[in-house]
Amino acid sequence: MTSAIKKNEIFILIPTYNEGEIILNTIEPLIEMGYTVVVIDDCSTDRTAEILKGAPIIYLKHFINLGQGAALQTGLAYSVANNAKYAITFDADGQHNYKEIPSLLAPVIEGKQDITLGTRFKRKEDIAQIPKVRKIILKIAVIVNGVFTGLWLTDAHNGFRAMNAHAMAKIKLKENRMAHASEILTQIKQNKLRYDEIPVKIVYTDYSKMKGQSSLNSINILIDLLLKNIF
């Protein structure tokens, strides 16, 4: 990483909803690394707020639960308003590995891309990690995304992304719930953002499998996508 970049100008945006059990584990290494950690609490009903009280982070709270897309948009707007140079979107449930932030961010810092998207489908060892049913659903989602957004990627709904200030300002998510992941792709295309996919490892722990997207929810996402294209 270029030495001119100050770590605290890199904002790590972590939307969270009832992840109190694990949120400290997720943010501790990020704080240690010197990043600016922005937690967007989407009106958690567990002890999240209490648990985060002493942590040296920026804490944003939605007073109504709106969904991950809305939480990300709040984080992006905050980052733009507070002169963040780079933003990383990061899952609260520990699925993403903080050690991979530099490789994800490198093409953006070097000025080659405006946004990079993590993918589980570039390295053999990452593909082997994905549960079977998950793999099939993700591949279907890749096709659905391609058809709807015109952006053909290898992975879908991978929440690990890095972007520069230009992309932060351009991306305006209107999908409050999970269809925002496809919406980002649409906006990459509309705003002619330069993008690339970078291999990342997704850790499937028992916790993340329990808390993460249920496979059935992909149907809800599809409906949101369809409606979005009608209205």
Add this chain to the structure above:
Amino acid sequence: MVNIKIILLLPLLLLIILMLPKFRRHAMSRLIMIMISLLGIVFVLFPSLSNKLAQYVGVGRGADLIIYLFMVFSFLYNIYLYAKLRMIQQDQTEIIKNIAIQNAKDNRKENERPKE
């Protein structure tokens, strides 16, 4: 015995009376509601008219025609309401986002914050 015509006419008339004050606000939607109510009144007073109309468009009975029209209308109205709901949700999101940003708690130590 109360005539069915009275039972049907009263709410339709009431609807028109409700629509008339402040007509200039929302004039378009109020006008549509009044037109539909008037049409309803005509059909109630002259049921044979709906039968003729039904036969003209190839439906057996006037009552069936009215049910079909009602179904189409409610479907369109549902779509309208859904679009409206989405707009309200977007406004709500915007408000909650702005409040969240205004009330941001920066708990970092002073030396960790980027200098302005």
